[in-house]
Amino acid sequence: MTDRIIFVGILVLAGIYFWATSQIPTLEIGDPLGPKAFPRLLGVGLLIAAAMLLAEMIKESKAPKEQPGEETAATEPQDTSSYKIVAGAVVVTGTYFALFEPLGYAVSTSLFLLVMTSYFHKGKTWTNVLTSLLYGFLSYYAFTKLLGVNLPSGILPF
Amino acid sequence: METFNHILNGFAVSTMPINLWYTFLGVFLGTIIGVLPGIGPSAGIALLIPVTFGMNPTSALIMMCGIYYGTKYGGSTTAILIRTPGEAASVMTSIDGYEMAKKGRAGAALAVSAIGSFIAGTLGVIGLTVFAVPLSSMALKFGPAEYFTLMLFAMTAVSTLTGKSAAKGLLATILGLMIATIGIDLQSGQARFTMGVAEFQDGVGFVVVVVGLFAVAEVFRGLEDIYKGTGAATMKITGKLWLTKEEWTRSIGPIWRGGVIGFIIGVLPGAGGTIASIMSYTTEKRLSKNPAEFGHGAIEGVAGPESANNSDTAGAMVPLLTLGIPGGGATAVLMGAFIMYGIQPGPLLFQNRPDLVWGLINSMYIGNVMLLILNLPLIGIFVQLLKIPSGILYPLIIAISVIGAYAINGSMTDLYLILLFGVVGYVFDKIDIPVAPLVLSLVLGGMMEQSFRQAMTISGASPKIFFGSAITITLVVMSVISILLPFILPMLKKYKEDGKDE
Numbered sequence: 001m002t003d004r005i006i007f008v009g010i011l012v013l014a015g016i017y018f019w020a021t022s023q024i025p026t027l028e029i030g031d032p033l034g035p036k037a038f039p040r041l042l043g044v045g046l047l048i049a050a051a052m053l054l055a056e057m058i059k060e061s062k063a064p065k066e067q068p069g070e071e072t073a074a075t076e077p078q079d080t081s082s083y084k085i086v087a088g089a090v091v092v093t094g095t096y097f098a099l100f101e102p103l104g105y106a107v108s109t110s111l112f113l114l115v116m117t118s119y120f121h122k123g124k125t126w127t128n129v130l131t132s133l134l135y136g137f138l139s140y141y142a143f144t145k146l147l148g149v150n151l152p153s154g155i156l157p158f
Numbered sequence: 159m160e161t162f163n164h165i166l167n168g169f170a171v172s173t174m175p176i177n178l179w180y181t182f183l184g185v186f187l188g189t190i191i192g193v194l195p196g197i198g199p200s201a202g203i204a205l206l207i208p209v210t211f212g213m214n215p216t217s218a219l220i221m222m223c224g225i226y227y228g229t230k231y232g233g234s235t236t237a238i239l240i241r242t243p244g245e246a247a248s249v250m251t252s253i254d255g256y257e258m259a260k261k262g263r264a265g266a267a268l269a270v271s272a273i274g275s276f277i278a279g280t281l282g283v284i285g286l287t288v289f290a291v292p293l294s295s296m297a298l299k300f301g302p303a304e305y306f307t308l309m310l311f312a313m314t315a316v317s318t319l320t321g322k323s324a325a326k327g328l329l330a331t332i333l334g335l336m337i338a339t340i341g342i343d344l345q346s347g348q349a350r351f352t353m354g355v356a357e358f359q360d361g362v363g364f365v366v367v368v369v370g371l372f373a374v375a376e377v378f379r380g381l382e383d384i385y386k387g388t389g390a391a392t393m394k395i396t397g398k399l400w401l402t403k404e405e406w407t408r409s410i411g412p413i414w415r416g417g418v419i420g421f422i423i424g425v426l427p428g429a430g431g432t433i434a435s436i437m438s439y440t441t442e443k444r445l446s447k448n449p450a451e452f453g454h455g456a457i458e459g460v461a462g463p464e465s466a467n468n469s470d471t472a473g474a475m476v477p478l479l480t481l482g483i484p485g486g487g488a489t490a491v492l493m494g495a496f497i498m499y500g501i502q503p504g505p506l507l508f509q510n511r512p513d514l515v516w517g518l519i520n521s522m523y524i525g526n527v528m529l530l531i532l533n534l535p536l537i538g539i540f541v542q543l544l545k546i547p548s549g550i551l552y553p554l555i556i557a558i559s560v561i562g563a564y565a566i567n568g569s570m571t572d573l574y575l576i577l578l579f580g581v582v583g584y585v586f587d588k589i590d591i592p593v594a595p596l597v598l599s600l601v602l603g604g605m606m607e608q609s610f611r612q613a614m615t616i617s618g619a620s621p622k623i624f625f626g627s628a629i630t631i632t633l634v635v636m637s638v639i640s641i642l643l644p645f646i647l648p649m650l651k652k653y654k655e656d657g658k659d660e
Contacts, residue, residue, distance in 0.1 A: 002589050010329060017336065024350050033614050035343040035350055038607040042339070045332040052325035055645065085385045086378045090581060093374075093556060097573045100560070109557050116556075120384050121549025131550055135557065147209060149565045 014046040104154015110136030168516020184221035188228015199229040201373035205562035215499040227471040234271040247431030247467035254459030265397035271464040272533040278417030278465030282472025293480040297505040302612035307633035315428035321592030324644040334596035338603020357571040370579025409461035416465030424473020427485030434470040435463035487594030
């Protein structure tokens with residue numbers, strides 16, 4: 001099933017890529033190929049990948065089913081709660097990035113660490129608070145003042 | 159004779175106090191990165207690039223290579239003590255290494271990994287020293303057509319050899335090449351595929367892609383594991399950190415064989431450390447008088463694979479330095495680092511910057527000695543790292559990635575890109591699309607297009623140039639074979655089996 005989605009995905013992507021390639025304006029001077037030739041080749045490469053995937057799918061469907069028990073296991077509803085956790089982590093990280101410049105590196109990083117550790121390292125409140133604050137502010141100091149890396153100061157005056 | 163002088167001069171470079179310090183820093187960080195699950199050599203090197211800007215390139219590259227081979231030492235510690243490979247190539251070590259630890263022989267398992275890694279790692283660097291000059295002088299004759307076909311071969315080999323499906327490997331390769339075409343085309347000055355984002359005119363930086371795919375995605379996988387509550391108990395170091403005479407005699411053969419297997423696999427494009435260690439493991443199991451012991455704490459199953467994945471790193475440096483073409487994910491990231499310092503690895507480097515090349519190669523001898531000391535008498539320090547709760551470690555890795563990604567351009571786009579590629583990496587892992595080929599082709603993409611267009615300009619737009627010399631024909635044939643191999647092999651097997659039946 002996943003492979004079928006990937007197969008359709010490749011075809012859609014190839015279509016978009018061919019179209020986007022055709023949109024590149026060209027001035028044919030001195031360069032016999034221009035900026036479009038290599039992308040066209042890649043579009044063809046995508047179609048080859050799709051064809052190979054189709055061949056693999058056919059090969060697999062012809063192969064004798066190894067264990068009948070396996071198939072029933074696959075049709076059972078999968079535990080999707082772990083995907084929700086990952087989706088949650090993605091949202092928290094995205095929020096962290098959105099607050100990165102307004103609040104500044106030190107504050108937003110400390111907040112992000114605090115939220116993440118209080119979920120994934122439950123129960124150790126003091127350790128989590130201390131680690132989050134120490135890391136956020138010490139790394140800010142070390143990178144901006146000692147290593148000269150530019151990080152946003154945000155709401156902090158320094 | 160001239161080469162010999164260059165090599166000696168390289169030792170002068172690599173023993174300069176500043177370079178000794180960076181060798182140490184590299185292998186020290188490498189061991190830490192190797193021990194910590196969730197962050198590997200690719201992400202480690204990519205994260206350091208922005209921080210090391212402005213450093214002398216020789217010292218910076220010595221440090222980054224130190225990280226690359228240092229991680230293989232550290233990876234075994236985690237594999238033995240918590241049955242989780244700290245680094246992908248240690249996966250075989252986690253089988254018998256953890257079993258040895260359960261039987262109270264953790265000390266011996268750690269000792270044999272460190273010693274085997276040292277012997278095989280040094281063996282690999284000797285191989286690198288010997289093969290570097292003849293290969294690089296051969297590569298000097300390469301024109302754009304040869305380079306294009308060489309890259310084609312490297313990419314097809316990586317496509318079919320990493321991951322479960324050749325089609326998905328090829329898909330990853332093409333995706334990497336497509337990302338590489340984003341930005342201003344160097345020859346015509348046309349902007350391509352920028353989707354209206356101004357930052358994309360300079361292209362999508364490979365650091366953000368690597369950090370996203372290798373660090374952020376790994377964090378998401380790790381957080382998922384915490385939620386599921388998987389993971390084995392951490393073993394304490396038990397027994398002396400040394401081998402008994404019997405263990406020593408059993409290990410020496412696997413170490414040498416593993417060293418040779420690893421080096422050969424390393425030189426070839428595509429396979430890499432994980433396959434080298436699997437091959438060493440199966441070889442030792444086949445040669446063993448007592449194959450049933452494998453999987454239950456056979457020391458050969460630790461000695462061989464650990465040696466193989468260390469000499470593999472030295473082998474993988476051969477095509478990177480002599481041809482300028484990396485054969486896998488981590489060396490592709492190293493190549494990206496070279497390029498960001500304005501240094502093009504390849505045969506010309508041996509002529510123009512022998513001090514850099516030989517300083518770098520010779521620093522690997524020194525680095526291996528340092529690693530032996532760090533990973534044997536001082537191993538206790540690194541084991542402390544395993545006490546960091548993963549619920550704190552993984553969020554910290556994201557915070558570290560943020561500094562690395564933001565420091566390059568100070569651009570918010572780069573931050574959102576690491577998140578995007580983090581999600582992509584996580585999803586790709588679930589649907590079995592390998593990411594190493596994507597990184598390789600992303601790094602090589604620009605060069606590949608340039609050599610393609612140069613070759614076509616030379617030939618007057620006739621593709622015959624790619625069949626113009628013995629070298630290009632060989633490389634094209636090898637590329638086609640590596641694409642078709644996954645389809646041909648089962649057919650051959652079936653043919654053989656059918657023959658047997660009759």
